[in-house]
Amino acid sequence: MTFRPIVFEHGFSKLLALIALCGAITPSWAVPSFARQTGMACAACHTVFPELTPFGREFKLNGYVLDNIKQVTGIDVENNQTLSLNSIPPLSVMVQVTYTHTAKALPDLGSAGALTGALAKDGEVLFPDQVSLFYAGKIANELGAFMQLTYDGAADHFGLDNTDIRYAHHLSFGGSDANDHHMIVGLTLNNNPTVQDVWNTTPAWGFPFSGSRVAPGQIASAQIDGRLGQSVAGIGVYTWFDDHFYAEITAYTAAVPGGNHPLDSTQSNVAHGLSPYWRFAYEQRWDRHSISVGTYGMDTKVHPGNGTALQGVTDRFKDIAADAQYQFIGEDHLATVLATYIHESQTLDASVIDLFATNATNNLKTFKLTGEYSYRRKIGGSLGYFNTTGSADMTLYGAAPATGSANNSPNTNGYIAEVNYLPWLNVKLQIQYVGYEKFNGLKLNYDGAGRNASDNNTLYGLVWLNY
Amino acid sequence: MNLNHAAAIMSAVVCMVGQLHGAEVSADAMTDAQRSALQKTIETCAACHGSSGRSVSPTFPKLAAQTAPYLELQLHAFKDQTRADPDAQAYMWGMASQLNDASITELAVYFSKQPATEGKGGNTALIAQGKQIFVEGVPGRQIPACASCHGAQAQGNGPFPRLAGQHAPYLLKQLLVIQSVLRTAPVMHGVIKDLNRDQMQAVVAYLESI
Numbered sequence: 001m002t003f004r005p006i007v008f009e010h011g012f013s014k015l016l017a018l019i020a021l022c023g024a025i026t027p028s029w030a031v032p033s034f035a036r037q038t039g040m041a042c043a044a045c046h047t048v049f050p051e052l053t054p055f056g057r058e059f060k061l062n063g064y065v066l067d068n069i070k071q072v073t074g075i076d077v078e079n080n081q082t083l084s085l086n087s088i089p090p091l092s093v094m095v096q097v098t099y100t101h102t103a104k105a106l107p108d109l110g111s112a113g114a115l116t117g118a119l120a121k122d123g124e125v126l127f128p129d130q131v132s133l134f135y136a137g138k139i140a141n142e143l144g145a146f147m148q149l150t151y152d153g154a155a156d157h158f159g160l161d162n163t164d165i166r167y168a169h170h171l172s173f174g175g176s177d178a179n180d181h182h183m184i185v186g187l188t189l190n191n192n193p194t195v196q197d198v199w200n201t202t203p204a205w206g207f208p209f210s211g212s213r214v215a216p217g218q219i220a221s222a223q224i225d226g227r228l229g230q231s232v233a234g235i236g237v238y239t240w241f242d243d244h245f246y247a248e249i250t251a252y253t254a255a256v257p258g259g260n261h262p263l264d265s266t267q268s269n270v271a272h273g274l275s276p277y278w279r280f281a282y283e284q285r286w287d288r289h290s291i292s293v294g295t296y297g298m299d300t301k302v303h304p305g306n307g308t309a310l311q312g313v314t315d316r317f318k319d320i321a322a323d324a325q326y327q328f329i330g331e332d333h334l335a336t337v338l339a340t341y342i343h344e345s346q347t348l349d350a351s352v353i354d355l356f357a358t359n360a361t362n363n364l365k366t367f368k369l370t371g372e373y374s375y376r377r378k379i380g381g382s383l384g385y386f387n388t389t390g391s392a393d394m395t396l397y398g399a400a401p402a403t404g405s406a407n408n409s410p411n412t413n414g415y416i417a418e419v420n421y422l423p424w425l426n427v428k429l430q431i432q433y434v435g436y437e438k439f440n441g442l443k444l445n446y447d448g449a450g451r452n453a454s455d456n457n458t459l460y461g462l463v464w465l466n467y
Numbered sequence: 468m469n470l471n472h473a474a475a476i477m478s479a480v481v482c483m484v485g486q487l488h489g490a491e492v493s494a495d496a497m498t499d500a501q502r503s504a505l506q507k508t509i510e511t512c513a514a515c516h517g518s519s520g521r522s523v524s525p526t527f528p529k530l531a532a533q534t535a536p537y538l539e540l541q542l543h544a545f546k547d548q549t550r551a552d553p554d555a556q557a558y559m560w561g562m563a564s565q566l567n568d569a570s571i572t573e574l575a576v577y578f579s580k581q582p583a584t585e586g587k588g589g590n591t592a593l594i595a596q597g598k599q600i601f602v603e604g605v606p607g608r609q610i611p612a613c614a615s616c617h618g619a620q621a622q623g624n625g626p627f628p629r630l631a632g633q634h635a636p637y638l639l640k641q642l643l644v645i646q647s648v649l650r651t652a653p654v655m656h657g658v659i660k661d662l663n664r665d666q667m668q669a670v671v672a673y674l675e676s677i
Contacts, residue, residue, distance in 0.1 A: 039561020
């Protein structure tokens, strides 16, 4: 799931209110760059993009290097290869045009303070919501990259989006022709925890694969659940053994684009030191089925920043998650079930001192369960349930029109229903509806300003082109 | 088409492919670089066709113990895009596009030498019906015995592929795309012209079971 709601932890500045309102989604996707490089149709790697098939997972774990186009090559005097470069760069473009309608229009935030009683325009079209340019494919033998530059139509901003550069080496042992055992050992250099993952249960590539950036986002989410995306850099080592076992350890450190550099008090939520990330998973494939179970997590020390110095005591977030995925890929029918549960323990020593939080410790639990179906990768739908619960905190989760919590609680739950139509494998037309049973702690008057959870129910239309 | 006719066509095709196929590639004769390149290619194939050509998903055929001439013919057909069924286009046109004649032969020989997988049981009555079609054909519809080309044990014969132990859904799909001429297979077009879907399901159930 790619909701990236902003934790409303630092008072009620309008800046954060704007961010929270505008939301909340980091879309994730598949790219025709890979099709150009491999000569294979989208269906080889994806059920319905961006969700990966077993082959898609193998392709990524192998470092995005599988190529079936002419190479520009070089060798040294000892006949060692010094260059193997795609003769045509694996570039592609993604365009998303969206429409958002919420059940009740949102408050007008104004430029110098909210206009009392005024409502912002409802029924917003973003053209574009996002436009991305990708380089996605081989750099050299065993070295490849997924790199995305995005123009964000809502923020009117252009910058580096999800990026994963990886090296992968294949080993076989335990027999020659029989290939009794085989493993991939790889390195990943990336800017978003879980962007390197190959299952669609983890946050960076999780459900929903796209969602409204205009509708309000819930008040809290775990650090690993999108809060560190594009503001850290991590290098990690992974292995994939016998097409069954996956293990990875990655260390992240702050790498924040934009704002003041060196990083200073004008930044917010800045990772301190090295943050270890870990991931273990087991996958079993049989016939047309595959199932995986796994665990992932991250231990992150964070400076709240936002006007306070990036030094001294820190907050600490320990995220421990479990996930499972089931996939059936038939000739006509495709089905997937995705589940993830994230438990976050928060120790907010710095935020308490800086008066951003009341409690020294909090917890936050996130659960997401999604079922997807597609007929011949042409028409399909998804139904997802999401539930966030956690300890109340009167400062961290304060009242504010539309974005706050009247009872200081992060508890939010609801469902997402989607219908997708793909006239071509690289074009998706989508209608999505998000319904909230509870939003930021309450069903009725959750913000203390008269707004109900169901007022945030969102109708979202998407035209998603990849070419 | 009667049995004699089918056998005559088979002989002609075997002879033709025998000339195409040429000498077998000996692993001992390969340089280290060639061996390493072959190993890398095999690893790529394994992503879909499984370790040693023992695929798990019925979307992808098992290649283990497949006849080398058939594999070679198919790889050439993917490369020159004359085999154009949907999965061929989606997967194999790209995969085969950069293979040269030598590597195609090496791959064909490698997979032909891998041990075959064991058959998988299923509906006994269906399997028995399928066996009858495989062994005797369907005389009433002028459908010759499959065994006449593919071998008594469905072990394959030169350009006629091994069918024994193959995934039933894969075989069924091939029969359908050949019948609809999405996949070109000159001998088979005539042979299965009047084979109906029930008969197809029976014969592929039998083949998967052996």
